[in-house]
Amino acid sequence: MIEASGLTKRYGNTVAVNNLSFAVAAGKVTGFLGPNGAGKSTTMRMILGLDNPTSGQVVIGGKRYHELKDPLRTVGALLDAKWVHPNRSARAHLSWMAKSNRIPTSRVEEVLDTVGLTSVADKRAGGFSLGMSQRLGIAAALLGDPEVLLFDEPVNGLDPEGILWIRKFMHRLAEEGRTVFVSSHLLSEMALTASDLIVIGKGQLIAQSTTEEFVARAAENTVKVRSPQLPALREQLVRASAQVTDSGNALIVSGMDSDKIGEIAASANLVLHELSPQTGSLEQAFMQITGDSVEYHTGLEAEAQQAFQPTAR
Incomplete structure (x- = not known):
């Protein structure tokens, strides 16, 4: 837990x-969201001890990062896929990381196979595409078989097959009881x-909830209704105080759930x-709830914000 x-x-x-206060539970994939400049990267760097907080603290399993012995065995992280020395091979890069944390060298081959880099393991990392670099970064995060994993934009540069793979892989890690914390745009x-989800804006917590609750909090849920007797049905629903909007050969009903409409x-x-x-x-939901926390709006962003505001009926 974080x-x-x-x-x-x-x-x-x-x-x-x-x-900023929050908790990331084990056994789930927790998304970390916020507009550009919200403080996501700074927060993740403080979790990993790369930046020291001015005040407050963040702990992993009750300990600050620098208090962890052999930290790669507890926490794995991917913050920057291109931080690898360009002249090192993927295998060499992972091998020195393993030695620094007393991780068996056999684990290097395991993670190379897991992320699909075995065939290019002896090639220079500087020649890797962004997608291959992402896979190497994920391999490094997995190296110590840690209980806690942090990923910052893990699908950058991945093709559709790679995106599907990392999504399923994160679900599997969470199902194993690990803590999985993911930041993405x-x-x-x-x-x-x-x-x-944990959602922040301008460095402050906006929301912490399930993804479903976050969407429901912002969105006005409606019910689509089709019937060969739409005019009569519309009259009955309006009489029952529902808000009804015509949409082609259907009605969009708000202020009433589907059970009541059926009755x-x-x-x-x-x-x-x-x-x-x-x-x-x-x-x-994200654009509606974080709209006041965006530092800079382009004209198109302003139009999108306006488009997602609920309209009166």
Whole structure:
């Protein structure tokens, strides 16, 4: 488990992280989201002891990172896929990391095989594509078979097959009881990968919840209804105080769940061809909830923010 308490980081007059507290539980994939400049990278660096907090603390299993003995056996991390010395081979890079933390050299071959780099293990890392570098970074994170894993933008440069692989792999790691903490700008991918979310903006906590709860908090859930008797059904729903909008050959109903709509239709002897709840997306929820925390808006971003605001009916 990762626990942050009152975590604050200042650079001169700039507050990058401001009194941030959260907990990342084991056995789940937890997404770490926020607009650019929200303080995500600074927070992850403080978790790993690469930056010292101005105040507050963050612990991993009750210990600060520098208190861990052989830390790669406890925590694995991918923050920058290109930090590897360009003249080292993938095998050599992983081998010296293994020796530094008393990890058996046999583990090097295991992780190379896991990430699909065995065939290029003796090639210079400087010649790797971004996708191959990402795989090498993931291999390094897995090297010590750690209980806690941190990934910053792990799918950058991966092809669709690679993205699907890392998504399933993260789920498997969580199912094994590990703590998996993932930062990403790809909200559609986070919606498929993370069961829990921690969302920050301007260095402060905005939300910590399940992904489902986060989307439901922002989105106005509606129900799509199709019937060969739409005018009569519309009249019944409006009479019952539902908000109804016409949408082609269907009605979009808000302020009433599908069970109640079905009961109203049945009591009026009206036929239903479709009764399907419509939920918002993680992208819509993120833009709506973090809108006030974005440092800079382009014209297109402003239009998107406006488009995702709920409209009165």
